[in-house]
Amino acid sequence: MARRQLHKLSVKEVKAAGPGYHSDGGGLYLQVGSGGARSWLFLYKERGTGKRKELGLGSAAEKGGVALADARKSAEEHRSTIAEGKDPAGERKAKALAAASAVTFGEFADAFLESIKGGFKGRNTHADWKRDLEVKAAPLRPMMLPDIQPEHVLAVLSPMWLTLNRTARETRSRIERVLEAADAKGLRTGRNPATWKAQKPLLPKAKKSKRHHAAAHYDDMPGIVKVLRTKHKTADTAVNLAAEYIILTAVRTGEARFMKAKEINFAKKLWTIPAERMKTEDDPEGNEHEVPLCDRAIAILKMAMPKDLDPEAYVFAGQWSRDHMKPLGMNAVLHALQKIYPAMTTHGCRSTFRDWAGDETHVAREIAEMALAHKVGDDTELAYRRATALKKRRELMEMWGRYVEGESNVVKLAATG
The missing domain is CATH 1.10.443.10 (Intergrase catalytic core)
Structure with missing residues (x-):
């Protein structure tokens, strides 16, 4: 059987490619969107099921993107993984989770807060987030991201749920955001233990605090x-x-x-x-x-x-x-x-x-x-x-x-x- 052709694209062709998928051979594709967005993809069929799967290999933008040579190198590594009888997507996830074992909640929370603080509008918003993630969520900070379970989040919320309910709700929401971002980066998997859906059955019903707002008769x-x-x-x-x-x-x-x-x-x-x-x-x-x-x-x-x-x-x-x-x-x-x-x-x-x-x-x-x-x-x-x-x-x-x-x-x- 003839070997599939590799390295079909030239650097010049990559730069000039219009919207659509452009094959470089061996499962490597350049994807160009209708709006001009460019990215590298590795397409393959899952062993046993024949299901088509794809892995993103990064941006193909001319400035700051992954170069053609580097995209080919990544594709070759994935082909070798398949030849060994392994699934590239599964291997990538396993590596990400292995990396997560060295990342604590505190380390990731601090980095996440730094990345989003530019979007804060309130004068005290950054300080409030910092307080909740450093002080209120202190028991979570030394924990590795994949190890955090609903009971760990509950231990943070319970002491203040009935006495400082609003603070507890805001803290829960912020912990949820951090863990959601960790999931997006492949640093943990499974249900987010800080969602309201996960915590509601575990928490007692808090009394509503009556807040009186000035009103006209x-x-x-x-x-x-x-x-x-x-x-x-x-x-x-x-x-x-x-x-x-x-x-x-x-x-x-x-x-x-x-x-x-x-x-x-x-x-x-x-x-x-x-x-x-x-x-x-x-x-x-x-x-x-x-x-x-x-x-x-x-x-x-x-x-x-x-x-x-x-x-x-x-x-x-x-x-x-x-x-x-x-x-x-x-x-x-x-x-x-x-x-x-x-x-x-x-x-x-x-x-x-x-x-x-x-x-x-x-x-x-x-x-x-x-x-x-x-x-x-x-x-x-x-x-x-x-x-x-x-x-x-x-x-x-x-x-x-x-x-x-x-x-x-x-x-x-x-x-x-």
Whole structure:
């Protein structure tokens, strides 16, 4: 049998190659993406199953990438591994795990923190991470990455779970991130022992800490909204529209700031917030949340959104973001509201809505809580209620919209279950 041809490509051909796969022979391929990204691949068939597998050999970029000669050397090593009856992918993983036996959690955590700190925005974020990974997670630091199990993470969280619950949750999340990065680098395998799913069954249920946010009395809300509308003509329209929209929908500020055009269904007058944006300290897993929109909320969206807005663009854009690819600043809405009502906070708007619903309507408590995306009952009860609750929540939000517009103050609503 004739030997397969090797070294088909020249350096010049590698540089000039267009999109697609280009064979150098012996399982070595140059992959060029439609966007110009270039990488080396080694393709082979798994012994016994004949299943096609591929291994990345690194970037083929002209600057800083793996040279043709080095890619050929790697491919030759993989061919030798196959000739010995071994699987190149398995051998690579075994080598990575062997290397991990010499890397401790502390060493990797410090390197990981250094690599991501450039993306931190908060003034104290780096210090908070450093505290959690060095002090709170101290028992994990001398451990080798593959050895860390759920019980080891539990030993870190348990002492502070009931007394410093928020700190414990943040520490767990950061440990999860470190171990997730270690897995991506091939330094450990298997289920991440720090995920909420892995830890939840092991931890006692913590009492919710009641945090009180400054709120306006609902009697004052129509006046606040009236001033906001006046400011639409003289101040930053996006900020004031967003503030009124948050009042009307009773959502958290972040849920509105990061709202994208694709989340709005104008025909159904419905806004669907993705599950990943609904994660909170009380609900780390998050669930998709549907928000029924009153007529005024729909009108605000149409004012805020330019025609033909990119589905991935933010509805409420930052001050200098004409293409709507950057959202409003974190405190923009808060400052706008406090100029009108100094004691007010954006989260307090939710409290105002809840007080109004409890004092001025006969709506069932469960419906008002669900309008705030608070979990009510177990999963079975939630599934049973979902179909009918949306209709009742829509009625409630429409009445709230009419109230803040000053149309009514006493609301009549039949009791609902």
